[in-house]
Amino acid sequence: MIKAGSDTGAAANFNDCLQNEPPFCRAACPFGLNVPELISRIRQGRWDAAMRVYRDATGFPRTAAALCHSPCKQACPLSQGGSAVELRLLEQACIDFAGSLSRTAYNLPKKKQRVAIVGGGLAGLSCALRLIKKKYHVEIFEAETRIGGGKWDCIDENLFLLDVREQLEQDEYVLHLQTVLQHRAFAENRSFNAVFVATGAGGEDFGILHASRESEFAVIEDFGIGWFAGGSLIGKEGVFALADGLRAASAIEKYLLSGVMRRPLELENTRLSPEPFYRPSLNPIIPQNGFAYTKNEATEEAARCLKCRCDTCLLCCDLCAYTGKQPLRLRDEIEATIVPGTSEIKATPAKRLLSGSNTASILREHCPVQIDLEGFILEGRRSMHRQKKMPWAFHDFWLRDMAFSDGEDCALCMPPPGRMTSRRVFFPGCQLGASDPDLVESAYARLLSDDAETGLLLRCCGAPAEWSGDESLHEASLSAIRAAWINLGSPEFILACPTCMDIFRRRLPDIPVRSLYETFVDIIPTNASPDEPDETVDMRAEPVFAVFDPCAARHDTAVKAAVRRLAAAAGIRIIPLPDQDRFGRCCGRGGQPSIADPDFAFFVASQRISESPLPYIAYCINCRDVFRDAGKPCRHILEFLFHEEMTHGGDLSVQAAESIPAPTSTSTASASERRSNRIFLKERLLSRFWQQSQSAPKPVVDKCLQIGSALLEQMDRDYILEEEARCVVEYCERTGRRFLNPSTLCYAGCKKIGHITLWAEYRPLERDGVYELTGIWAHRVEIEPEVIWNGRKADLDM
Amino acid sequence: MDEKQTWICDRCGVELELIEAHLKYLDRQFRHKIPRCPRCGLFFIPEDLARGRIREVEKALEDK
Numbered sequence: 001m002i003k004a005g006s007d008t009g010a011a012a013n014f015n016d017c018l019q020n021e022p023p024f025c026r027a028a029c030p031f032g033l034n035v036p037e038l039i040s041r042i043r044q045g046r047w048d049a050a051m052r053v054y055r056d057a058t059g060f061p062r063t064a065a066a067l068c069h070s071p072c073k074q075a076c077p078l079s080q081g082g083s084a085v086e087l088r089l090l091e092q093a094c095i096d097f098a099g100s101l102s103r104t105a106y107n108l109p110k111k112k113q114r115v116a117i118v119g120g121g122l123a124g125l126s127c128a129l130r131l132i133k134k135k136y137h138v139e140i141f142e143a144e145t146r147i148g149g150g151k152w153d154c155i156d157e158n159l160f161l162l163d164v165r166e167q168l169e170q171d172e173y174v175l176h177l178q179t180v181l182q183h184r185a186f187a188e189n190r191s192f193n194a195v196f197v198a199t200g201a202g203g204e205d206f207g208i209l210h211a212s213r214e215s216e217f218a219v220i221e222d223f224g225i226g227w228f229a230g231g232s233l234i235g236k237e238g239v240f241a242l243a244d245g246l247r248a249a250s251a252i253e254k255y256l257l258s259g260v261m262r263r264p265l266e267l268e269n270t271r272l273s274p275e276p277f278y279r280p281s282l283n284p285i286i287p288q289n290g291f292a293y294t295k296n297e298a299t300e301e302a303a304r305c306l307k308c309r310c311d312t313c314l315l316c317c318d319l320c321a322y323t324g325k326q327p328l329r330l331r332d333e334i335e336a337t338i339v340p341g342t343s344e345i346k347a348t349p350a351k352r353l354l355s356g357s358n359t360a361s362i363l364r365e366h367c368p369v370q371i372d373l374e375g376f377i378l379e380g381r382r383s384m385h386r387q388k389k390m391p392w393a394f395h396d397f398w399l400r401d402m403a404f405s406d407g408e409d410c411a412l413c414m415p416p417p418g419r420m421t422s423r424r425v426f427f428p429g430c431q432l433g434a435s436d437p438d439l440v441e442s443a444y445a446r447l448l449s450d451d452a453e454t455g456l457l458l459r460c461c462g463a464p465a466e467w468s469g470d471e472s473l474h475e476a477s478l479s480a481i482r483a484a485w486i487n488l489g490s491p492e493f494i495l496a497c498p499t500c501m502d503i504f505r506r507r508l509p510d511i512p513v514r515s516l517y518e519t520f521v522d523i524i525p526t527n528a529s530p531d532e533p534d535e536t537v538d539m540r541a542e543p544v545f546a547v548f549d550p551c552a553a554r555h556d557t558a559v560k561a562a563v564r565r566l567a568a569a570a571g572i573r574i575i576p577l578p579d580q581d582r583f584g585r586c587c588g589r590g591g592q593p594s595i596a597d598p599d600f601a602f603f604v605a606s607q608r609i610s611e612s613p614l615p616y617i618a619y620c621i622n623c624r625d626v627f628r629d630a631g632k633p634c635r636h637i638l639e640f641l642f643h644e645e646m647t648h649g650g651d652l653s654v655q656a657a658e659s660i661p662a663p664t665s666t667s668t669a670s671a672s673e674r675r676s677n678r679i680f681l682k683e684r685l686l687s688r689f690w691q692q693s694q695s696a697p698k699p700v701v702d703k704c705l706q707i708g709s710a711l712l713e714q715m716d717r718d719y720i721l722e723e724e725a726r727c728v729v730e731y732c733e734r735t736g737r738r739f740l741n742p743s744t745l746c747y748a749g750c751k752k753i754g755h756i757t758l759w760a761e762y763r764p765l766e767r768d769g770v771y772e773l774t775g776i777w778a779h780r781v782e783i784e785p786e787v788i789w790n791g792r793k794a795d796l797d798m
Numbered sequence: 799m800d801e802k803q804t805w806i807c808d809r810c811g812v813e814l815e816l817i818e819a820h821l822k823y824l825d826r827q828f829r830h831k832i833p834r835c836p837r838c839g840l841f842f843i844p845e846d847l848a849r850g851r852i853r854e855v856e857k858a859l860e861d862k
Binding site for chain 1: 807808809814821823832834838841853856
């Protein structure tokens with residue numbers, strides 16, 4: 001289902017996607033620690049790898065673990081339902097169980113830029129560490145007789161010194177102890193390119209704080225030297241000072257490389273909403289020794305982590321779930337595909353994806369930022385169509401099918417029998433009659449008996465044109481419907497198909513519409529109380545069904561209720577599908593992906609039929625056929641209403657469900673039968689209600705072609721029609737463009753049909769003009785025929 | 799039908815040969831040798847070729 005508004009600006013919300021939003025713990029962490037990565041490595045028991053994640057984020061891992069006050073615990077959604085993940089203990093476990101905390105020394109070339117670090121405290125040392133590792137020339141100036149600044153009182157001296165030794169033992173740097181600097185001139189005198197001032201709370205700031213008052217970043221540039229203030233000098237204490245030094249190092253490096261003066265913004269917030277992650281949690285693992293985890297304890301605790309991330313799209317959108325790709329990635333692929341260009345090397349990775357997606361409007365409804373993937377895909381299809389790169393073979397079959405429905409063999413526009421004007425018109429849509437013409441006939445008869453001023457319009461609503469991206473074809477289709485509506489006296493339309501209903505409401509809003517099912521609730525006598533259908537049905541009643549709401553009716557509460565009431569009236573007990581109110585999802589037919597990506601269509605159908613072990617009731621004939629083809633017992637709601645009439649010509653009322661044979665999962669009409677059913681329907685209705693006979697449509701080809709059942713099944717799978725096979729045989733026989741296999745006496749030849757080239761292998765039978773089809777296949781690649789060959793021009797009529 | 803099927807052009811009565819042809823799909827064009835009648839140029843794509851190699855090429859181009 002595609003809603004209005006998706007046509008324009010469908011790409012708008014993609015930039016708000018929460019896919020890359022940090023989880024709550026990471027946003028709360030002063031270091032922005034990549035917690036999901038850390039947790040995943042702990043769960044795998046990869047202690048060295050886990051430690052590296054922690055060490056690279058914190059610079060001095062032992063010090064960070066000792067100083068950390070675990071702001072992540074307040075942020076963890078598990079803290080609402082029980083206990084947050086004990087991240088600090090997990091970090092300590094990484095340190096305890098890793099082989100070595102030292103870094104690998106790389107033999108990188110030294111950089112020529114010189115950086116002064118004024119202050120040997122936490123911020124100064126962490127900034128120095130990062131720059132030293134990048135091979136800058138770093139000199140640390142400390143006023144006291146030892147490094148560590150003013151933090152000796154809050155951290156174990158040995159631990160900090162061990163940390164510094166482990167992290168810096170293999171590196172070169174200059175340490176000036178008992179050196180007090182008071183003027184900026186020193187930097188110029190000693191040729192420094194940047195200075196990091198971390199002299200502690202109330203320490204010497206070299207005028208940076210005053211000069212940079214307007215700037216939130218505490219940075220200035222003076223005579224080509226970048227001055228950066230940090231640590232407790234700017235109010236960052238303890239673990240925040242450590243993190244600030246690392247962040248300052250990034251800013252200094254950026255300055256040295258590009259001259260840009262800007263401190264990186266701190267990661268403070270996440271746009272994720274915590275509520276969806278609230279849940280009662282298992283109790284945290286308590287270390288048995290009271291202070292530190294064993295390996296097993298740590299992996300068990302890590303398993304409690306929810307790995308908070310926005311995955312709504314993966315849960316509710318079939319396309320995302322099937323491809324494993326989230327909307328940002330899909331957008332990039334689609335954008336690359338639709339950008340104009342004909343170069344041989346231009347990548348167009350989303351061709352199949354564009355055509356092979358089903359209706360995904362549910363994503364926009366559930367996505368926290370309302371990403372309109374379906375609108376974007378539709379816009380992509382239209383863009384490709386405007387560039388004359390579509391329709392491909394993917395949509396070709398459906399568009400030819402639509403043209404056939406709207407052609408003279410099937411389309412019908414009639415005022416009520418014996419009358420000139422219509423109060424209402426039955427519009428069953430092109431698929432119901434193709435699949436089950438009796439249902440259309442019975443429904444129309446019932447409508448007529450209720451109101452003799454009911455006209456009839458048989459044709460397609462144009463959905464295949466919209467899905468193929470062909471706007472002008474869809475407009476033409478809509479104009480034809482509007483013209484018929486005016487011709488019939490602008491009556492109300494009674495629609496049987498939810499997709500038609502959706503198209504009418506969006507694209508033909510001036511035509512009053514009503515669903516067939518609501519209409520039937522009003523006119524068919526039912527015993528069920530409209531408001532309390534459940535109580536009118538014996539809860540032990542059989543049969544039991546689940547109603548499958550089609551995607552196009554997801555928000556149509558009236559039709560949903562009507563169908564349930566009709567089912568209840570037939571004595572059926574309805575058990576709701578688990579997510580029927582939240583997720584009214586597509587059966588896999590909407591958008592017609594089954595030719596472009598049959599595996600995806602099968603995936604979607606399999607997902608839908610596994611939502612309940614019960615047989616389904618559908619009120620979209622496509623859903624019914626898709627489910628039946630996938631092996632799921634499924635009935636259209638109209639089958640319960642008209643079964644008796646269709647089999648015995650009995651009274652038109654809701655039939656007791658017991659009298660109806662158990663639903664079968666077999667017998668859906670083949671592609672060829674769907675066409676003949678439509679022709680039959682028109683003839684039948686004309687003859688029964690208007691006493692007119694439609695001259696039987698002249699077959700395009702009058703060749704008699706016998707086709708075995710195995711080949712028929714194969715043709716149905718390949719979307720090849722019997723009529724098309726006859727066309728190929730006729731063409732080969734007429735033109736002589738055929739090949740002979742002398743050993744089997746079979747002929748073979750081809751004809752181009754739409755976007756495909758269809759090949760038939762056949763054998764003439766003894767009776768003149770009768771052939772047997774022995775093989776049929778098709779390809780989409782076009783092969784240039786022999787227009788001129790050996791200097792002779794061929795007269796081709798492919 | 800284990801023996802290799804030999805098709806002949808019905809009009810010319812000659813066996814087919816692998817002759818270069820111009821192929822086109824999804825805005826890409828390429829040349830490839832396919833069975834053709836050497837006399838009239840009529841091309842023949844047997845079922846195994848269509849369902850095998852040609853299907854692979856189509857799939858590759860559709861995903862490219």
